[in-house]
Structure formats: C-alpha cells, structure tokens
Amino acid sequence: MFDYIIVGAGLAGSVMAERIACELNRKVLVVEERNHIAGNCYDEMDPTGILVHRYGPHIFHTDHEDVFRYLSGFTEWRDYQHHVLGFIDGVKVPLPFNFNSMEKLLPEGLSRRIQDKLLERYNYGSRVPILELLNDKDPDVRFLADYVYRKVFLNYTVKQWGLRPEEIDPEVTARVPVVLSRDDRYFTDTYQGVPREGYTRMIQRMLNHENIKVLLNTRHSEVLELRDDKFNFMGREFQGRVIFTGKIDELFNYSHGRLPYRSLDLQFERLDTEWFQEAATVNYPNDYDFTRITEFKHLHPAESEKTVTLREYPCKHDEGNDPYYPVFTDESRMMYGKYRELAEKIENLTLLGRLAEYRYYDMDDVVKRALEVFEEEVR
Incomplete structure (x- = not known):
C-alpha cells in the first residue's frame, strides 16, 4: 500500500x-x-x-x-534571455514597451520629449505601471500611457480573455509596465x-x-x-x-x-526555412485571431534547415480542451x-x-x- x-x-x-x-x-x-x-x-x-x-x-x-x-x-541550464516583439502598426517593437519601442513608433521629437519628462519623474530603468502614467497631469505622459494601453495591451487582452473592452477592469489590465530604459529583455529575474x-x-x-x-x-x-x-x-x-x-x-x-478557465487552441507548423522570425515570440495584439507566434529554435538551438512555429488561439475551456488560465x-x-x-x-x-x-x-x-x-x- x-x-x-x-x-x-x-x-x-x-x-x-x-x-x-x-x-x-x-x-x-x-x-x-x-x-x-x-x-x-x-x-x-x-x-x-x-x-x-x-x-x-x-x-x-x-x-x-x-x-x-x-x-x-x-538539470543543467541553457542560459537564455527571453525577447518578445510586438507587431504594432506594421512595425515589430520590443515588449515590454521601452525607449526603443517608443522611438520606433512615435515621431522623434515627441519620443525624446516624453523620455525626458519620464526621467524627470522616475529613475532610469524603472518599470512604471500604465495606470500610474494615465493619471499623470502631463498630456504627453498621458498620451504615451493611452497609446500603449490601446495599441499593446487592450486588444490582446480582449482576444486572450474573450471579453468586450468595457468588461475589462482598467485597474487590472493597466498594470502592464512601461520600461524606462533600453533593456529589451522580457524578464529581469536573477536566474533565467x-x-x-x-x-x-x-x-x-x-x-x-x-x-x-x-x-x-x-x-x-x-x-x-x-x-x-x-x-x-x-x-x-x-x-x-x-x-x-x-x-x-x-x-x-x-x-x-x-x-471558468480560458484555454488555447495550439497550432504547430513545420516550415521549410531555417528561421521564421527575429525573436522567440512575437505578439499580435491588434491583428489576426491568434495572440502570438513562438519559434522554438530560439529557445533550443538545433542544427536543422527547418523550423517549428506555434500560433496560439485563445478560446473558452470546455471538456474538449485543457484549462490554462x-x-x-x-x-x-x-x-x-x-x-x-x-x-x-x-x-x-x-x-x-x-x-x-x-x-x-x-x-x-x-x-x-x-x-x-x-x-x-x-x-
């Protein structure tokens, strides 16, 4: 027994x-x-x-x-620093949103002005929640927060959770940070x-x-x-x-x-090309039905002339799929x-x-x- x-x-x-x-x-x-x-x-x-x-x-x-x-x-570990890009207005930019992302999407003068104002308020390298920036008195800072909220987070969250925008609690969804640096890593933990x-x-x-x-x-x-x-x-x-x-x-x-849970419809694809995308994961907050594409050779390098990708389609959990979130x-x-x-x-x-x-x-x-x-x- x-x-x-x-x-x-x-x-x-x-x-x-x-x-x-x-x-x-x-x-x-x-x-x-x-x-x-x-x-x-x-x-x-x-x-x-x-x-x-x-x-x-x-x-x-x-x-x-x-x-x-x-x-x-x-296990032994393969040192790996995760990088995620977001497809925003036809451009792939680093996520979380940082100074590099800002310069790729906003006019140069506006981007520089916003960066200067942010660094007057916060230390370089800070990760500032959008909710805090949305409440800032400065119109340029509020513009940035609103832009990131709408372009990066809102529609992605709608797809992920299957909710209408008005059903999403802003105090929950607006916790996404703006990173006040050029650090493009998705995680900053000590061990990765x-x-x-x-x-x-x-x-x-x-x-x-x-x-x-x-x-x-x-x-x-x-x-x-x-x-x-x-x-x-x-x-x-x-x-x-x-x-x-x-x-x-x-x-x-x-x-x-x-x-209740949300689930995922996972669609794998083998491709006759050595590489498919620039980073391990690319998020698509505003385009397509899927939320992101992952290419596994970025995580585990392999000597292969092919590559494998995964598209994730969020869906409702039922008896036919697995509970995720x-x-x-x-x-x-x-x-x-x-x-x-x-x-x-x-x-x-x-x-x-x-x-x-x-x-x-x-x-x-x-x-x-x-x-x-x-x-x-x-x-």
Whole structure:
C-alpha cells in the first residue's frame, strides 16, 4: 500500500513526489490523466530535430535562489534571455514597451520629449505601471500611457480573455509596465534559462526513484473514490495522504458548478526555412485571431534547415480542451470558496497547484509553493 497518492504528474506533483520519496522515504503513487509526465511543461523532440514545448513556450525565470538551486539538482541550464516583439502598426517593437519601442513608433521629437519628462519623474530603468502614467497631469505622459494601453495591451487582452473592452477592469489590465530604459529583455529575474535537455527530462529525473510509481493514462476517479469525506483507493479506505493538483471542481464532481478557465487552441507548423522570425515570440495584439507566434529554435538551438512555429488561439475551456488560465470574477471566487470548504472537511487531503488552488502560478512560484507545502503540511 502507498503512503501518499499524488494526483497529477506536472511540476507541482513531481516536486512533492520527489520530496516525499527522498526526504521521508515513503511510498508514493502518482496518478496522471495524460499519457505523459511534466504537465504543461511537457516538451519533446520534433521530427525536425527541434525540442518543442507542446503546451506553449515555458521560459524559467526566478529571483528565488532556493528554487533555482533545487531544480538545478535535476538539470543543467541553457542560459537564455527571453525577447518578445510586438507587431504594432506594421512595425515589430520590443515588449515590454521601452525607449526603443517608443522611438520606433512615435515621431522623434515627441519620443525624446516624453523620455525626458519620464526621467524627470522616475529613475532610469524603472518599470512604471500604465495606470500610474494615465493619471499623470502631463498630456504627453498621458498620451504615451493611452497609446500603449490601446495599441499593446487592450486588444490582446480582449482576444486572450474573450471579453468586450468595457468588461475589462482598467485597474487590472493597466498594470502592464512601461520600461524606462533600453533593456529589451522580457524578464529581469536573477536566474533565467531553459533546461538543457528539456523540462520532461528534468521531471523524469525527479520521478526516477524506487519509492515512486507513476500511473499514466488514468483519471484519479478510476482509482480514488471520495465518499463521506474519506478516500477509497481500489475499493478500500485509504489511510495515507492525498495530494491533489487537478481541478478542484472536478474532485467534487462539479457540485457547485464549473470554475471558468480560458484555454488555447495550439497550432504547430513545420516550415521549410531555417528561421521564421527575429525573436522567440512575437505578439499580435491588434491583428489576426491568434495572440502570438513562438519559434522554438530560439529557445533550443538545433542544427536543422527547418523550423517549428506555434500560433496560439485563445478560446473558452470546455471538456474538449485543457484549462490554462483561471478567470477571476466575484462569482468564480465565491464558487472556489465553496469548494475549499468541502476540501477542508477532508483530513488527509492537500490541495496544491494552479488548478487545485485556482491560482495562476509561474513555474518558479509553483515549485516554491510545493517546497513550502512539503515543509509545512507534509514533512
């Protein structure tokens, strides 16, 4: 009999399984619905010889030294600084919007004047939220904020979330920054990169332990039954702890309704050309139905005369696709609260990860959270 059952072989579940197996020397069963480990971090070698992220691009970045040190026990890193371009008014400019972007899109005199005014108010290198600039008394500064909001963020957000402009809360959407420098990097974290052999290989090493068994192609309901606030495993009451990283509403059979998510229709394309675009990712906020195109050779260089791209088409989550982004509304937060109340009645249940906790975690955040939960609730 296993001491722990972990539902989900993504990053959260795999970190927890590794800690329990290595630090506690306990037996762990990891149950995974998909036919592979690594969750949305899953990558694999394409026939072109290019390593491809099958659920969209994942770039690791963190300021948490402990998280970086922990993951470095399972992978070497390829130093990689992520660069994103935005297709704005027919021109590709760096994102987040910075002085280089400004000079490519605005008249020279106006651009110089705005830069001077911004540097009178803020330090060089600051990342200033648009909401703050929209409230500035200077008309040139307000013009810039309004321009970036409309051209860079608004329509992208409409496509991403499927909402009309008037439904988008300006105080949420206007958090996008203007960077007061010429630093074209998308992230500024201390540690940045991608696993040299990929995320799947990194997580394989986490799960490669004699105390861990992984069961793929298996829904948790096939082996676990929740009845009267107790879990049955294969027909017998389970005395160990269940760590659940899946959808919390599914765990409770959608008894309070389905929590809303946005999903993605991912369209990959192999091209008979060595390179397709200038950067790993190009965003299209105002043109086309897709939001961005990623070219994976920028992330993982390969000696190939071909290339692989990915177009992302945001869509509503249903039973036919995967949940990506929680849709936070008053109603969804209330619904999640009801599910949390049900979960708290189950003594041997731990919720972990973006689906179970209904939060959007970056990769470093979910690793940090898993390490903390292990120390605080499991160890």
